[in-house]
Amino acid sequence: MKAIVSLNAGSSSIKFALFTLEDPAAPHMVAGGKVEKIGISPSLTIRAADGTLLHQHDWRGGERLTHAILLEELSGWLLGHLAGHELVGIGHRIVHGGTRFAEPRILDQTLLADLEALCALAPLHQPHNLAAVRAMMKIHPALPQIACFDTAFHRQMPETASRFALPRALHDAGIRRYGFHGLSYEFIARQLREVETNLADGRVIAAHLGNGASLCAMRGGRSIDTTMGFTALDGLMMGTRCGTLDPGVVLHLQTELGMGVGEVEELLYRKSGLLGVSGISSDMRALHDAESPAAGEAIELFVWRAARECGAMAASLGGVDGVVFTAGIGENHAGIRRQLCERLEWLGIRLDQQANEESQQIISSGDSAVRVLVIPTNEELMIALHTATLLRRLRGSVSPQRGGRCI
Structure with a gap:
């Protein structure tokens, strides 16, 4: 086979x-x-x-x-x-x-x-x-x-959402907002068409929360806005990445503290985020179990930053019909989901506490104005679908014309 x-x-x-x-x-x-x-x-x-x-x-x-x-x-x-x-x-x-x-x-x-x-x-x-x-x-x-x-899903974003306020020549040279976690968001959009047909056509904030974390504002299953930009360093606070940062900080690190480019890259990509703030770990599970005040502060900052960016996604969408949690933290950490939803009650979100603790598919209560779901992502399946589709298109049918091997 x-x-x-x-x-x-x-x-x-x-x-x-x-x-x-x-x-x-x-x-x-x-x-x-x-x-x-x-x-x-x-x-x-x-x-x-x-x-x-x-x-x-x-x-x-x-x-x-x-x-x-x-x-x-x-x-x-x-x-x-x-x-x-x-x-x-x-x-x-x-x-x-x-x-x-x-x-x-x-x-x-x-x-x-x-x-x-x-x-x-x-x-x-x-x-x-x-x-x-x-x-x-x-x-x-x-x-x-x-x-x-991973950037493909966001290529359909409106031109305004893809631009930085830089000279046009730099935009034309490729310095623009790309967005990431696209295979994950593409899978979520696909799943919504199967499990929540009405919501699939609506305004949805998908929250891919893991060691790498981002949000995507989707309307009708298409990317309208996202938190990551030119690189996967932008947006939410992550396991070891700082997320959105005043660019003046980078200039200060180099001109005033004498840090080289490699040192700054190491700091922002590998020594910041949950690890940098807590001084303990980049793993949310380890921080949750820790009794250190710094661990609590790291978790609080993670939630605050995510809620703040959800507000931005809501603005891009002009309102929110649904929120979908996915990826390692989003799928498995009921406490983070609860804290984030509490900060988003102004959107009309009401959580079903028991459903949330049990990580059921629908965790919003019956009187919630916004549908809240937990959907496990499957990037591997999206890769398989794209691979099979391309092979079928190139060959007429999937067959090992270039020497398929038996495994």
Whole structure:
């Protein structure tokens, strides 16, 4: 049976999923998992679609293991244990597509070089995305590798929402607001059409809250505005990223404190956010369990910033019909959802406390003017859908004409 693999390679993790193509238009997930703690103490977990544990492995003393080595290990396990599936393509999450790339594309050396030039705009993500592509090209040289861009969903934003108040020549040169987490928001828009048809056509704030966090204002399933801009550093407070910052702070760090460009990048991307404010951790779970006042302050700031930006999204939409929580914090942290909704009561939000504690799909009360939902995101499925669609369009049907391999 034909199959495709979705890969989402980050700085310290690799998420992946295997999909079969009984119906080429509807990929069916059969297994998936994650390589975690890359650079510290890597571990691999693979589960079947029903949650059954298929494989688990820890690399003790594996601090030096690279993404390429770990991907080879993962591919080897797939080759050895999922017999009977013919791999016909590999889809990759590529965080930044710049001004030129929005539609899914077959990856080759020319496109890789073009995307490499965008690494400075997404230093936590793009280099690792592209490293995964090169690793899989080496392991599976005959297979099509498909780029699926995280910026693509926001390309339809109004021109006003994509501009900075900078000279036009700079905008024309690509210095503009792109937006990210697009694959996640695209999935949420797709799910709303299935579970909340009326809301899908309305004004929705989607809150992708995780180690990376952003909001998207959607009207009729299309991006109208979002909190991330030129880079994935903008907008909400995140695990290690500061979010929106007065640009004068950057000038001050360089001119008055003598910090170099690399030091400023390290500070803003890796030492700020929840980690920087708390001095403890970038993990919301660890901060929730901590008794430190600084941990409480970090959580309070995270919620305040998110509520403040929700107000901006409401203004862009001209009102709000629904709010959707997704991603690690949004899906799993009832306390953060509660605190954020309390700050948004002025929008007419009323929370059903029990439904929220149980993380039910609908967590707003019956008298709430705004529908509030929890919808788990699935970026891997969106990658699989884009990959299958492109292969089908290029070939007429999904078939391993370039030498699909059995796994």
